[in-house]
Amino acid sequence: MSGRLELLSEQGLRLDGRRPHELRHIKCKLGVFEQPDGSAYMEQGNTKVLAAVYGPHQAKAKKAEGNELIINCQYSQATFSTSERKNRPRGDRKSQEFKMYLQQALSAAIKSELYPRSQIDIYVEVLQADGANYAVSLNAATLALIDAGICLNEFVVACTASLSKSNIPLTDISHVEEVSGGPKLTIAALPTAEKIAFMEMSERFHIDQLETVIETAMAGCREIRDILEAAVKEHLIHIGSAADWARVC
Amino acid sequence: MAYVALSEAEKTFILHGVEVISSVPLFNSLFKVSLFLQEDFRCDGRSRRDYRPMELETGLVSNASGSARLRLANTDILVGVKTEIDVPNPLTPEFGKIEFFVDCSANATPEFEGRGGSDLAQELILSLQNAYESPLAFDYRTLCLIPGQQCWKLYIDILILECGGNLHDAVSLAAKAALYNTKLPRVTATLLDAGITDLIISDNPYDCTRIGTDAVPLLVTVCKIGDYCLVDPTAEEEVCSTVSMVVSVSMRNETPFLSGTHMTGGGSMHRDTMLNCIQLGLSMGEQLNKLLVKMLKAEETRVGPKRPKTVGFLK
Amino acid sequence: MSTNAMIELALDRVDWNDLAGNQEQLPRVFTPGEVLMPESGFMRGHGTFVEEENIVASVAGVIEKVNKLISVRPLKSRYVGEIGDVVVARVLEVGQKRWRVDTNSRLDSTLLLSSVNLPGGELRRRSAEDEQMMRHYLDEGDLISAEVQNIFEEGTLSLYTRSLKYGKLSQGMLVKVFPALVKRRKMHFHNLPCGASVILGNNGYIWIAPTKGEEQEGGEGGFVQNLNEVVPRSEREVIARLRNCILALAKCKLMLYDTSIQYAYEESLKYEPRELLQQHVMFDIGQQTQARLRDVDLVD
Numbered sequence: 001m002s003g004r005l006e007l008l009s010e011q012g013l014r015l016d017g018r019r020p021h022e023l024r025h026i027k028c029k030l031g032v033f034e035q036p037d038g039s040a041y042m043e044q045g046n047t048k049v050l051a052a053v054y055g056p057h058q059a060k061a062k063k064a065e066g067n068e069l070i071i072n073c074q075y076s077q078a079t080f081s082t083s084e085r086k087n088r089p090r091g092d093r094k095s096q097e098f099k100m101y102l103q104q105a106l107s108a109a110i111k112s113e114l115y116p117r118s119q120i121d122i123y124v125e126v127l128q129a130d131g132a133n134y135a136v137s138l139n140a141a142t143l144a145l146i147d148a149g150i151c152l153n154e155f156v157v158a159c160t161a162s163l164s165k166s167n168i169p170l171t172d173i174s175h176v177e178e179v180s181g182g183p184k185l186t187i188a189a190l191p192t193a194e195k196i197a198f199m200e201m202s203e204r205f206h207i208d209q210l211e212t213v214i215e216t217a218m219a220g221c222r223e224i225r226d227i228l229e230a231a232v233k234e235h236l237i238h239i240g241s242a243a244d245w246a247r248v249c
Numbered sequence: 250m251a252y253v254a255l256s257e258a259e260k261t262f263i264l265h266g267v268e269v270i271s272s273v274p275l276f277n278s279l280f281k282v283s284l285f286l287q288e289d290f291r292c293d294g295r296s297r298r299d300y301r302p303m304e305l306e307t308g309l310v311s312n313a314s315g316s317a318r319l320r321l322a323n324t325d326i327l328v329g330v331k332t333e334i335d336v337p338n339p340l341t342p343e344f345g346k347i348e349f350f351v352d353c354s355a356n357a358t359p360e361f362e363g364r365g366g367s368d369l370a371q372e373l374i375l376s377l378q379n380a381y382e383s384p385l386a387f388d389y390r391t392l393c394l395i396p397g398q399q400c401w402k403l404y405i406d407i408l409i410l411e412c413g414g415n416l417h418d419a420v421s422l423a424a425k426a427a428l429y430n431t432k433l434p435r436v437t438a439t440l441l442d443a444g445i446t447d448l449i450i451s452d453n454p455y456d457c458t459r460i461g462t463d464a465v466p467l468l469v470t471v472c473k474i475g476d477y478c479l480v481d482p483t484a485e486e487e488v489c490s491t492v493s494m495v496v497s498v499s500m501r502n503e504t505p506f507l508s509g510t511h512m513t514g515g516g517s518m519h520r521d522t523m524l525n526c527i528q529l530g531l532s533m534g535e536q537l538n539k540l541l542v543k544m545l546k547a548e549e550t551r552v553g554p555k556r557p558k559t560v561g562f563l564k
Numbered sequence: 565m566s567t568n569a570m571i572e573l574a575l576d577r578v579d580w581n582d583l584a585g586n587q588e589q590l591p592r593v594f595t596p597g598e599v600l601m602p603e604s605g606f607m608r609g610h611g612t613f614v615e616e617e618n619i620v621a622s623v624a625g626v627i628e629k630v631n632k633l634i635s636v637r638p639l640k641s642r643y644v645g646e647i648g649d650v651v652v653a654r655v656l657e658v659g660q661k662r663w664r665v666d667t668n669s670r671l672d673s674t675l676l677l678s679s680v681n682l683p684g685g686e687l688r689r690r691s692a693e694d695e696q697m698m699r700h701y702l703d704e705g706d707l708i709s710a711e712v713q714n715i716f717e718e719g720t721l722s723l724y725t726r727s728l729k730y731g732k733l734s735q736g737m738l739v740k741v742f743p744a745l746v747k748r749r750k751m752h753f754h755n756l757p758c759g760a761s762v763i764l765g766n767n768g769y770i771w772i773a774p775t776k777g778e779e780q781e782g783g784e785g786g787f788v789q790n791l792n793e794v795v796p797r798s799e800r801e802v803i804a805r806l807r808n809c810i811l812a813l814a815k816c817k818l819m820l821y822d823t824s825i826q827y828a829y830e831e832s833l834k835y836e837p838r839e840l841l842q843q844h845v846m847f848d849i850g851q852q853t854q855a856r857l858r859d860v861d862l863v864d
Binding site: 254255256257258259261262265266290291292293294295296298299300301302303304305306318322480532533536537540541544547548551552559560561564 | 566567568569570571572573574575577579654703704705706707733734735736737738789791794795797800801803804805807808836837838840841842843
Binding site for chain 2: 027029032033034035036039041043046048050051052054072074076078079080081082083085089090121123125127128129
């Protein structure tokens with residue numbers, strides 16, 4: 001495991017001053033736009049993502065196979081989102097991959113059986129990329145789905161984790177930490193059921209360490225879930241109170 | 250353009266609102282029509298020369314040298330300016346370079362998914378390129394570092410997040426605001442042996458230069474509905490229009506100049522109408538430009554040089 | 565030639581949450597995956613599912629109990645139709661013996677040729693000629709008002725317009741809001757005292773049009789559109805003002821029904837119709853309307 005930067009200082013702090021298990025600061029908002037059925041904005045540190053959901057609506061005939069719900073995703077990254085300018089916002093291998101992973105993780109959460117012959121479009125747009133792009137995109141997509149009133153088994157949230165040189169697991173990896181060459185593990189989980197909907201790992205580490213790194217990412221997922229849940233509840237209270245809960249009674 | 254379905258009756262309603270309501274004979278010259286302009290009343294209560302309220306914020310993308318977000322009713326544009334050092338074109342050794350890129354995000358409408366928005370994006374890029382082409386509209390010399398050797402290249406990356414009509418105007422306003430916000434690191438050239446110059450780029454993020462944006466053009470879409478011309482069409486009004494003029498207006502010494510114009514849409518218009526459209530566009534462009542500059546300065550004074558935080562998409 | 569253009573700074577953006585105010589009794593809100601209660605003795609309704617003998621929420625919203633039926637209603641979603649609902653819909657496609665229409669539902673809805681009134685009396689048989697004339701009656705893009713007659717197995721709504729109050733819509737304006745903002749009431753057609761009529765579709769599509777005179781009453785239900793008639797300026801002003809008021813209420817997340825719209829309209833009179841597009845004005849209208857609605861609630 002040589003040839004890469006030490007990610008922890010002697011005081012046990014990370015490059016951006018966080019402790020190993022600390023998440024970056026999360027801010028989010030539901031219902032950012034009016035035209036989509038659901039939308040959300042999410043910031044995790046300097047990674048900023050917009051997500052929009054259209055549907056459920058009638059599935060397009062050419063795509064429909066049988067009666068199943070079609071979950072259609074697109075991952076796109078603004079050309080100015082990275083420090084080095086990107087040539088195109090999508091269509092490259094990475095965004096195709098993320099699109100598939102989004103589809104995979106969201107399918108585990110959406111109650112597809114309720115939406116026969118329908119289609120849900122989920123579009124994410126990364127405005128600023130500073131690590132854990134996929135994870136933040138998925139979290140934003142979950143919020144947008146909730147905003148659209150689509151039935152879910154539960155929140156599906158993603159978190160990344162890595163391992164410092166001294167084998168201390170790190171939560172929520174920033175871009176600098178990603179490129180410093182440590183291993184990177186991304187997990188999308190249904191935290192309450194403790195189910196893993198998607199997992200991806202790069203670089204190498206010893207199998208003995210896998211367990212702890214997975215647990216670190218899972219702990220991160222649980223923490224993010226709680227933050228998102230609080231945000232959703234606050235949002236509901238705000239819009240419900242404005243109309244004095246008239247639509248409820 | 251995002252597809253908006255309208256019935257004949259809805260179109261008629263929009264059309265009648267744009268036209269003079271009382272049975273006043275129609276004149277072709279703008280001067281005579283303006284006598285009755287008080288009569289016009291669009292679906293949202295505006296007159297033919299009114300814009301919908303806009304909202305502006307600059308400096309909200311930290312990875313870009315300059316950025317701006319402009320919301321015009323439901324139209325939402327985010328622009329980031331990225332910079333890079335390049336070699337000038339041999340034909341114009343003293344000029345820097347600008348490249349536009351427009352991406353229509355699928356967040357705006359599912360029709361833009363994949364390559365669905367590329368035609369619209371291309372149209373917007375061409376309009377902007379046209380408008381910025383003249384060195385009098387944009388002073389390319391300010392981007393020159395060493396004539397014939399090194400210059401700045403600006404990438405103006407435009408992201409369309411929501412579509413509510415009148416994209417050209419919104420995009421050009423956002424681009425100008427982003428350029429105003431752009432900070433280029435200060436570059437000093439040192440002469441090395443054998444006539445080779447070396448560039449030293451300042452590391453200090455506050456040691457930077459700005460781009461002159463006084464003459465940077467704005468686009469004004471003048472949309473012809475029925476026999477009349479109006480500005481800032483909504484998406485529904487765009488459907489009712491057969492032809493529009495995109496007029497690009499560049500200010501110099503407090504006077505509006507035309508820095509390019511083209512027609513969009515399938516229809517045709519009379520020569521007099523076209524001239525009237527251009528006149529209207531110039532006049533609107535001048536006022537928009539004043540307003541934009543005023544608000545950019547107001548924002549600058551309020552946030553100060555070290556911006557504490559941005560509003561962005563929160564709140 | 566001067567223009568009314570206005571650029572505001574994001575720094576001054578209105579905080580719409582300020583309308584929430586201080587509420588003493590907040591209902592409990594649930595989020596997807598949250599356990600509502602043990603299943604025993606209850607039935608699960610919309611927005612819930614059963615897992616490990618518990619009823620669990622699948623959407624974010626408020627709990628609703630009707631006898632033993634437990635459901636969670638999201639505060640925003642696509643339109644979920646119920647039989648008897650009034651909707652405003654747009655024709656997407658003319659098919660054989662049926663029109664495919666958009667009602668903002670999960671699936672496209674259907675209007676059968678046998679569910680519309682044809683010219684020449686209600687009890688006429690549908691002939692092959694009628695089938696050929698379908699596009700003449702309702703073409704793609706046309707708007708109709710209708711009632712939900714039936715819900716097919718997979719959720720497709722079947723509409724009908726066989727009542728004189730339903731049918732093709734003539735000149736006017738469509739405003740789209742989230743369906744949950746339209747209050748379910750007995751009446752969805754209103755001739756407002758301000759001088760225009762609105763159809764508050766349960767599906768969130770709201771139609772604003774000039775009020776029809778007495779002699780034209782009952783003229784709807786057919787397929788007549790008077791495209792030569794010019795709506796006078798005075799009526800246009802009312803319609804534009806209503807449009808902007810409805811959008812302001814929707815922006816403030818206030819419920820839409822005849823009273824709230826009428827209040828908003830009255831509060832808006834101190835502004836020009838075009839000023840109602842400004843966020844601060846929209847906020848003001850929302851706040852004033854909210855205050856008046858709360859006063860009425862107190863009296864009740």
